[in-house]
Structure formats: C-alpha cells, structure tokens
Amino acid sequence: MKIKKVGNRGILFTFQQLKESHYDCVTNIYVINAKEHFFICDTYIGPYYVKQVKKYLEDNFGKKKYIAFNSHGHWDHIWGNSEFKDDIIISHELCKEFIDKYADKALSINKEQFAKDDIEIVLPNITFSEKIRFEEDGVEFFYSPGHSKDSASCYDYQDNTLFVGDNIDDPIPYFMCWNKLDVYKRTLERYLDINADIVVQSHGDIKDNNLIKDNIAYIDKLIKKEKIEFKDEDALKKHKVNMKCLKL
Numbered sequence: 231m232k233i234k235k236v237g238n239r240g241i242l243f244t245f246q247q248l249k250e251s252h253y254d255c256v257t258n259i260y261v262i263n264a265k266e267h268f269f270i271c272d273t274y275i276g277p278y279y280v281k282q283v284k285k286y287l288e289d290n291f292g293k294k295k296y297i298a299f300n301s302h303g304h305w306d307h308i309w310g311n312s313e314f315k316d317d318i319i320i321s322h323e324l325c326k327e328f329i330d331k332y333a334d335k336a337l338s339i340n341k342e343q344f345a346k347d348d349i350e351i352v353l354p355n356i357t358f359s360e361k362i363r364f365e366e367d368g369v370e371f372f373y374s375p376g377h378s379k380d381s382a383s384c385y386d387y388q389d390n391t392l393f394v395g396d397n398i399d400d401p402i403p404y405f406m407c408w409n410k411l412d413v414y415k416r417t418l419e420r421y422l423d424i425n426a427d428i429v430v431q432s433h434g435d436i437k438d439n440n441l442i443k444d445n446i447a448y449i450d451k452l453i454k455k456e457k458i459e460f461k462d463e464d465a466l467k468k469h470k471v472n473m474k475c476l477k478l
C-alpha cells in the first residue's frame with residue numbers, strides 16, 4: 231500500500247493486487263479527511279485492505295465518523311463495504327441496485343484470485359438520484375454516468391479536488407461497459423466545467439483537466455467512428471478491451 235497526500239486534506243491509498251493480475255492496473259482508495267468525517271471513496275477488494283486504511287487514519291488523525299462511498303457497483307470498488315456496516319455507505323440509487331443484482335456472481339468469479347479474507351456483500355444504506363451534499367464538510371457526491379450507467383463522483387469543493395472513479399483512465403478510458411457514449415461525453419464535459427485543480431482516478435495516479443480532455447477526445451472519436459492512432463501499447467490494449475466490452 232502506497233500513501234500519498236493530495237491537496238490540503240486528501241489521502242490516496244494505492245494498491246497493487248490488480249496490477250499483478252491480467253487487469254494490469256493499480257487501484258486506489260481515496261480519502262478526504264474533512265472536518266466532521268473521513269470520506270472513504272471506494273472500498274477496494276475487502277476488509278483486509280480497508281482495515282489498513284482505517285488504522286492509518288486513526289493513528290494519524292484520531293477517531294472520526296466514517297462515510298463510505300461507492301463510485302459504482304463493480305466488485306473491485308465495493309468488497310470492503312462490510313467495514314462500514316455501522317456507518318453511512320452512500321451510492322447512486324442504480325449502484326445499489328446493480329450491487330444487489332450482480333455482486334454475488336462477480337464475487338464467485340473473482341474471490342479465489344482476489345479475496346484475502348471473507349467477503350460479505352453489504353449494500354449502500356443511503357442513495358441519491360442527482361446529488362447529495364455534506365455542507366459542513368465541503369463535500370458533494372453526484373451522478374456521473376459514463377464508465378457504467380451507475381457511476382457517480384465525489385467533489386471536494388473546499389479543496390477543489392474531483393474523484394472520478396473509473397470514468398477517467400490514463401491515457402484513455404478502460405473497461406468501458408456502457409454504450410451511451412454521448413452521455414459519457416457529457417459527464418466528462420461537466421467535469422471540465424467544475425474545473426478542479428486535482429483529478430483523482432480509481433486506477434492510476436493523480437492528474438488534472440488535461441487527462442479529462444484526452445479522454446473526451448477518445449470518446450469523441452468513437453462516437454464519430456474516426457480512425458484512432460495509439461501512442462503506445464498500453465493505450466492500444468485498453469482500446470481493444472473497450473471494443474470488446476462495448477461490443478463494437
């Protein structure tokens with residue numbers, strides 16, 4: 231686990247388990263150390279890892295109430311929810327629905343390779359349709375469909391930092407699994423309107439608006455069915471996965 235300070239009050243915990251598999255990408259838990267709460271953006275692949283994050287937070291900043299957030303329902307973002315059973319777990323309403331529908335199957339497929347401890351699927355206990363705001367903490371969660379239909383984002387408007395989950399990837403989106411590309415593009419344009427100083431993605435390093443622009447350019451080419459040139463092997467590999475997921 232790598233730990234990195236982000237802006238004034240963000241902490242990025244980066245894990246390697248998926249990097250060492252065919253997924254070939256790191257995965258983050260992003261934490262906002264706010265006034266009243268620790269906001270935990272995504273719970274990764276189980277309690278074993280979340281416990282390390284909690285220990286670090288409590289050792290360094292003392293006890294505070296937790297609010298966990300699921301950016302979407304994919305298994306690598308929700309397996310640690312059980313660590314927040316007695317706290318608030320927030321997601322978009324579709325995310326809760328998707329976890330309820332698909333999490334058991336994803337667990338049976340992935341647990342042998344990735345589960346370090348017993349995984350209990352725990353559903354979000356507060357959902358929103360457009361957005362939900364925590365005024366005293368300066369944090370807002372909002373619906374941002376794109377990577378998946380149930381995707382949402384977290385905006386720390388006190389620190390002007392935007393957590394985008396899997397909607398943004400480097401150098402292009404990855405595992406695109408929803409084919410409403412025009413909606414995806416609008417979500418990313420909305421990100422640009424926010425004009426955050428720091429962009430935090432789930433599966434890579436801290437970035438800025440330039441990466442959002444690159445991701446928009448890629449999606450735009452897919453919409454217009456233009457030929458795309460790839461700078462490197464990594465981008466081409468991600469593109470091929472997208473074509474498969476989108477069935478294009």
Ligand SMILES: [Zn+2]
Nearest residue numbers: 302304377396
């Ligand atoms: Zn995902």
